Amino acid sequence: MKLDRLQQLVIGAARQAPPRDDVPHGFEQRIMARLRSSTDPLAVWSAWLWRAALSACAVAAVAWAVGLTSVVLLPDEDRTDDLDTPAELASGHLEDALFASADSGPETW
Amino acid sequence: MPADLTDSEIIAAIRAGDSSRFEELVRRYQARLFATARRYARREDEVEDIVQEVFLKAFAKLDSWRGDAPFEHWLMRLAVRTCYDFLRSHQRNREHSLSELNDQETDWLETFVATPEANPADKDAARSLVNRVLEQLSPANRLIITLLELEDRPVKEIAALTGWSVPLVKVRAFRARAEMKKILQRMAPEKYL
Structure with missing residues (x-):
């Protein structure tokens, strides 16, 4: 069958053209660096520390942004003009929010 | 050291x-x-x-x-x-669009296989043509065809390399050759059918 001939041709071509065996420059050093980073406990620990530090920075940035927008979005009547800085303003409102439930509750004594 | x-x-x-x-x-x-x-x-x-x-x-x-x-x-x-x-x-x-082999390519393949000393550019072209066929095979069949036909390894060695039993290697080899033939049937030009 002629199809067998074509199959032989494809296989013959593959045998005559084996894949190249060249290696990228410095490949063995790359492997050793990967091994060192995966087996060195200090490297693992520092990688975790970096991750934790980045997460903490992200949370701090989000908290700062939320604090800033809540101050900007306050209606005029809620603004306390005696407070100078946005931080003081924000802490004043945090206080109000915290004690709101206590203030509105019935007197128990 | x-x-x-x-x-x-x-x-x-x-x-x-x-x-x-x-x-x-x-x-x-x-x-x-x-x-x-x-x-x-x-x-x-x-x-x-x-x-x-x-x-x-x-x-x-x-x-x-x-x-x-x-x-x-x-x-x-x-x-x-x-x-x-x-x-x-x-x-x-995997590439599922079968690009057919044309007469020119198969004629070239005949010459390439018949000529023992091919230049590097021809080898690259042969590799890419062979890849077009092999990429159509399922993973197990491609592995078997590569080890058995391209690398010419004995069945026992393939069994050791793959972790499959000798009978399983033989069954898979039979299926792989059949699948390859089916693929070539779809890709081959008129004169090979």
Whole structure:
């Protein structure tokens, strides 16, 4: 069958053209660096520390942004003009929010 | 470090805590592994990922090498299994559009196979043409055709490399040849049908 001939041709071509065996420059050093980073406990620990530090920075940035927008979005009547800085303003409102439930509750004594 | 240390001596040193000696093993076998990986992956970044994975696995599992077979065989087993995993994980990316082989290409193939000394450009062209056919095969069939037909390995050795039983290798080889024929039937020009 002629199809067998074509199959032989494809296989013959593959045998005559084996894949190249060249290696990228410095490949063995790359492997050793990967091994060192995966087996060195200090490297693992520092990688975790970096991750934790980045997460903490992200949370701090989000908290700062939320604090800033809540101050900007306050209606005029809620603004306390005696407070100078946005931080003081924000802490004043945090206080109000915290004690709101206590203030509105019935007197128990 | 003396350059003529055997694999067993290097591995003994690594087991004793000198992991830097692993670099010597990488240097010894990287070319072989690159050639193996290039049979299954086309893109160079994929080839590098496969070889890197093989060496990282080899380092992690070095304690499981008992020394009763050459280290090279053990490493090749890891390589073949990693390549098979690669084929399976990239199964969805296989090219399903069959580009037919035209008369010009098959005539060229006849000349290429008949001429023992081909130039490098011809070899590249032959590789890409062969890849077009092999990429249509399922992962198991591609692995079998590669090991059996392209690398000319005996069934027993393929069984050891893949972890399949000898009868399973034979069954899969039969199926692989049938699938390849079916693919060629769809790709072949009129004169081969």
